[in-house]
Amino acid sequence: MTPVAVLALATLISAAAAPANAEVIDGNRMIVIDGDTVALPCAVPARGCAENTRFIDIDAPETFRPNCENERRVGLRAKARVAELLRGATVYIERSGRKDRYGRTLANLATAGGDVGAVLVREGLAVPYRPGKAAKAGRIEHWCG
16 A cells, blocks of 8 residues: 555544534643543634643542542553553543533533543543542542452
């Protein structure tokens, strides 16, 4: 296969993996905050300019003020895995149009390898997000025993 044919095939595969209304960002330009939050670069780079974005429908263990040592340990592994998935990748971001209570944009992030949040859940580095105090207690129990 010629180099031009390989590039054309890669472009088709990448386009097929992208959600219809997704924005495309170079994963190398993102800052990984933790296992379920990244900072996206602004359209016009400026000091201190970033859009904090939380993955929809997942909850990764806390690394800032964790409830136990295991939560911190798994949270750091989740953060490292997000960085691994995004670095060198074309990332497709589909914003929900909503923000969470901390002002973070809620969005799905995907690469050619699939939905980043789904990968974390499948690998045991995050759990599906459910709102409420009982659900939060269940997440703490899950990570801390």
